[in-house]
Amino acid sequence: MSFRSLDDADVKGKRVLVRIDLNVPMHDGDVADVSRIERNAPTITEIADRGGTVILLSHYGRPKGPDSKESLKPVAAAVARIIKRPIAFAEDCVGPVAEKAVAALKAGDILCLENTRFHKGEEKNDPAFAAKLAQLGDIYVDDAFSVAHRAHASVEALAHALPAYAGRAMQEELEALERALHSPERPVTAIVGGAKISTKLDLLGNLIAKVETLIIGGGMANTFLAAQGKPVGKSLSENDLIPTARDILAKAKSLHREIVLPVDVVVAQKIAAHVPSRVVSVDDVGPAEMILDIGPRSIEQAVSVLARSKTLVWNGPFGAFEVEPFDNGTIEVAEAAAELTTDRRLVSIAGGGDTMAALNVAGVTERFTYVSTAGGAFLEWLEGKKLPGVEVLGMFEAAEARDVKR
Numbered sequence: 286m287s288f289r290s291l292d293d294a295d296v297k298g299k300r301v302l303v304r305i306d307l308n309v310p311m312h313d314g315d316v317a318d319v320s321r322i323e324r325n326a327p328t329i330t331e332i333a334d335r336g337g338t339v340i341l342l343s344h345y346g347r348p349k350g351p352d353s354k355e356s357l358k359p360v361a362a363a364v365a366r367i368i369k370r371p372i373a374f375a376e377d378c379v380g381p382v383a384e385k386a387v388a389a390l391k392a393g394d395i396l397c398l399e400n401t402r403f404h405k406g407e408e409k410n411d412p413a414f415a416a417k418l419a420q421l422g423d424i425y426v427d428d429a430f431s432v433a434h435r436a437h438a439s440v441e442a443l444a445h446a447l448p449a450y451a452g453r454a455m456q457e458e459l460e461a462l463e464r465a466l467h468s469p470e471r472p473v474t475a476i477v478g479g480a481k482i483s484t485k486l487d488l489l490g491n492l493i494a495k496v497e498t499l500i501i502g503g504g505m506a507n508t509f510l511a512a513q514g515k516p517v518g519k520s521l522s523e524n525d526l527i528p529t530a531r532d533i534l535a536k537a538k539s540l541h542r543e544i545v546l547p548v549d550v551v552v553a554q555k556i557a558a559h560v561p562s563r564v565v566s567v568d569d570v571g572p573a574e575m576i577l578d579i580g581p582r583s584i585e586q587a588v589s590v591l592a593r594s595k596t597l598v599w600n601g602p603f604g605a606f607e608v609e610p611f612d613n614g615t616i617e618v619a620e621a622a623a624e625l626t627t628d629r630r631l632v633s634i635a636g637g638g639d640t641m642a643a644l645n646v647a648g649v650t651e652r653f654t655y656v657s658t659a660g661g662a663f664l665e666w667l668e669g670k671k672l673p674g675v676e677v678l679g680m681f682e683a684a685e686a687r688d689v690k691r
């Protein structure tokens with residue numbers, strides 16, 4: 286995979302439309318988690334320092350039309366605080382209001398446009414809407430890997446309308462993920478957890494062909510245990526997907542790949558903080574019990590798999606990590622992965638909102654090789670799907686190469 290980056294862009298004196306992902310968690314009118322903004326900061330300041338004018342584009346939430354509750358204004362203020370530079374704001378992302386705001390900019394200035402999803406054309410990937418956005422700039426830079434799975438106008442159509450480049454965060458995400466999955470040091474282990482097998486089926490089916498070992502955790506593991514005839518009591522489990530789980534187990538066997546399921550689990554009668562719980566073998570889950578985390582032997586099993594792995598790809602926690610003490614399995618495995626990474630024995634890549642949160646709780650985020658901000662996009666990338674926002678960045682290079690040949 287190749288794509289053009291900021292290294293290839295001549296931004297001096299240009300109006301640069303920069304797509305970032307300001308779809309950040311908000312609390313009491315302010316940004317609650319700034320990690321995505323921090324990742325985009327280098328792209329913004331680099332373009333401004335190289336003499337470009339920066340015009341920020343983003344969606345926020347899933348508004349049905351213009352809605353002051355979904356305005357990017359408070360988020361723009363947070364970006365200004367983080368990059369320690371003033372940022373102007375325009376109350377619309379296209380039309381006279383946006384044009385006037387852009388016309389007032391000098392080299393090095395930064396402007397944030399209002400939520401792109403206030404216009405229907407955004408989610409429809411409407412070329413006419415993209416053309417209106419394109420009028421505001423000379424160059425397009427996409428720095429939002431976490432939105433790359435959306436074929437929306439500010440992600441896809443706009444990249445056809447202007448010379449398009451990957452920003453620093455986009456570049457870093459793609460390079461880190463490429464390194465981990467396209468020429469990974471083997472053996473590769475994937476941990477896939479989380480609540481539901483149904484949303485991650487494609488992922489498992491594709492992933493099993495790419496990794497030596499697949500450790501399944503979270504609610505998904507219960508469906509696999511049920512497929513093996515184990516009692517899962519009242520656990521989250523999707524019985525209609527048992528045949529699919531059996532297919533995946535059979536596929537693993539025919540490909541000589543290993544699937545690792547829990548051997549012991551932590552069970553309780555309900556899910557609440559510090560309720561009475563016990564550790565049981567997966568053969569002994571009672572009819573009134575729920576599986577809420579993996580047990581110590583399963584933790585040991587996962588850690589020993591990691592100890593003989595060279596690369597780890599992780600999405601989704603092992604247990605109900607939001608509720609103590611059912612975060613224990615995730616935290617212990619995360620600590621082991623961090624330690625192996627520090628010792629240079631493992632390349633560790635994790636992604637997704639819950640996974641990021643769990644790694645933050647474990648305090649190991651910094652020690653992982655790479656943690657992606659992307660949830661949906663990371664999953665689709667892992668599934669082997671082509672991401673529209675990434676494809677379109679490679680396309681320009683291909684078109685240019687053809688021009689040179691002619």
Ligand code: 3PG
Pocket residue numbers: 306308346347431432435660661662
């Ligand atoms: C995300 O937060 O995952 C991205 O910003 C995409 O948002 P969406 O799921 O509303 O398209």
Ligand code: MG
Pocket residue numbers: 660661
């Ligand atoms: Mg989302």
